[in-house]
Amino acid sequence: MCEATNFKTIPGGVCAPLGFRAAGLHVGVKTHAAWKKDVALIVSETPCAVAAMFTKNVVQAAPIHVTKAHIAKGKIRAVIANSGNANACAPQGEENAEKMCAAAAKAIGCNPEDVLVASTGVIGQTLKVEVIENGVPELYGLLERSAEASDAAAHAIMTTDTVKKEFAGEVVIGGKDVHIGGIAKGSGMIHPNMGTMLCFITTDCAISQEMLSEALQEVVRTTFNRISVDGDTSTNDTCCLLANGLAGNPEITEKNEAYVDFVMKLHEICYLLARSMAKDGEGAKHLITCTVSGAKSEEQAETISKSVISSTLTKAAIFGCDANWGRVLCAMGYSGEQFDPEKVDVTFSSSAGDILVCQNGRGLAFDEELAKKILTEDEVDIDIAMAEGDESCTCWGCDITYDYIKINGDYRT
């Protein structure tokens, strides 16, 4: 069966929480597409506790260095982000990232250290920081607390994404309505190793820095770190969570019931963002949801599920709507985990039905027509039952298509 995704969401994106305004604008970083927004700004009216996670790539973009340094100095007021240039391995990288913060800070009237910065786009080219500096006053003037403003910011961080990724939700904590909203971008260089993307999440929850970090790590592990588009872990991955406390709930300072409620809602938002990132993988026609159950441990289930969603051959088979379960078993087998192949069952499913194609590690005669019909749907599930234990894990990926090759065969020029 397909997994349930019927979480209750609300409009407003990063502007759903109290006290957050956003804007997005085309300033000229993306030279080929003047109609495409390329700088986003998110501002809180009061200082925010902040938690952040970054790529584990040894090669890290300049804005990551700058953002880390600013977080170390204390509370945060704003995030500025551009698309069209990753400012990674680029001349004057740190200097230009600092200039982006300084420009935003000047408009807001805060210290440059109160601003976080992120970039996404092509690696190795000098960022035209002056077009961003020149554009910031107009960008600041566009700041609003509205669904339209969050939408503009969500669009301004997109690169090859075909749809914006934006979700918000609310939860009652300590008798107060607490809001969480997020925007994110994919859609290539996506592979589980931290967030593998840009993602900015806002909340008006009152929560300590320490609990905020715990919450983010807990949630990223089971959402963004369980998606893969192409196995390439980017140099720029950044996931920031800003909490300004304006909801007025008693501050969460320990792992109590309120913390659990907050984490559950945060998980929903990150789950929806992560899933939409996998679904909008570059050139993708299918969202692939792979659930491994009956594993010895969650780690085993996760490693195997990630191996399956990352298998180029499995991805090509799903593109071809071909129930080639042998590739699923093959990818399980080279995952690095030990298991008994003779105890593995594989089922393909979608809204068109489900079909058991492999039982106890051996092929079954199955209805090829039905299998094709199932795999023709946009969202397909690969369910693997292992009979090794009671643990399970779900990861999300997408198929590999002609369009992926086309998009990435000439991305830079």
Place this chain on the structure above:
Amino acid sequence: MCEATNFKTIPGGVCAPLGFRAAGLHVGVKTHAAWKKDVALIVSETPCAVAAMFTKNVVQAAPIHVTKAHIAKGKIRAVIANSGNANACAPQGEENAEKMCAAAAKAIGCNPEDVLVASTGVIGQTLKVEVIENGVPELYGLLERSAEASDAAAHAIMTTDTVKKEFAGEVVIGGKDVHIGGIAKGSGMIHPNMGTMLCFITTDCAISQEMLSEALQEVVRTTFNRISVDGDTSTNDTCCLLANGLAGNPEITEKNEAYVDFVMKLHEICYLLARSMAKDGEGAKHLITCTVSGAKSEEQAETISKSVISSTLTKAAIFGCDANWGRVLCAMGYSGEQFDPEKVDVTFSSSAGDILVCQNGRGLAFDEELAKKILTEDEVDIDIAMAEGDESCTCWGCDITYDYIKINGDYRT
């Protein structure tokens, strides 16, 4: 510069060594293509010492289990192999693999345990072993010691390969001409983790079982284990080396000069086979040779080089003849190795010239026209200089193309 590949080879393939005969025939495993050979037989007139290496995939095909058991019983006379069906995760797998050995043994007049077996093709479907059994007498009748016979065997193990992989060479050991010949097949599900392919190598060298195993392991580590087509490690990878001793050299029983001469020649043959496998990767338009120098250790250089040749985004850039070196740095960065990105230089080269595109981890202004010209050649090199130490390593891969997606989107049906 492009690497030298001017090793001296001789004709004859697996029939170049004394006492080896071969044959290839269409018996009907490949039902869609009656003109395509699908069973190969290689027979030595005298018993052979044998060394073999297999996939590290946890899911191993039935013929691997059978071949391992037969090797454990002592010397070997022959190898029978089919294409068109991997006999992996398939009903009656071991039983059918044993039947292939028995059929070959009956024709040859030896014990079934003296025959090795290998299969390649689709996973999970029952092998039509009776068509092989029925075809073996005719196949046996075709056995010859000739270049044509080796060619027939080389073709009979091909699946999506577009060219046969067959090389042979000779070396004087102990005053005698010693011959080594090999055939191999790719061309998808290829990723460094043992041989990742089928490969059968024959030699008339007199060499002990122990030294033969040492030699094969030493050589596979630096040849077949350094190629990648798609990151998928197959269930069926098998590399067998048969030595019948008919060259008449004093038997090699220790790591003396004769051993070194043998290993060097074996290395040449395996290098040529491995390189041709990468070049003929499914749908590939470019052979990519990535050399990492200035590394702290050979292991570091190998890990980084493999990460680069396995990067889907780098492969797509090479397909598009796009000098997107940022993806090379990115792939280095997520390899798992620690290094200073600020000390990395990247050069693209081919027979059309060479161009430094990144120095000390930052982009250089470079001639885009020249870069395009260089990357338009069939064989392109990515040279990475790290300035961390004195060690280096070369690995081989290929680009990812529309044809790869086409081939693998509907391979099974």
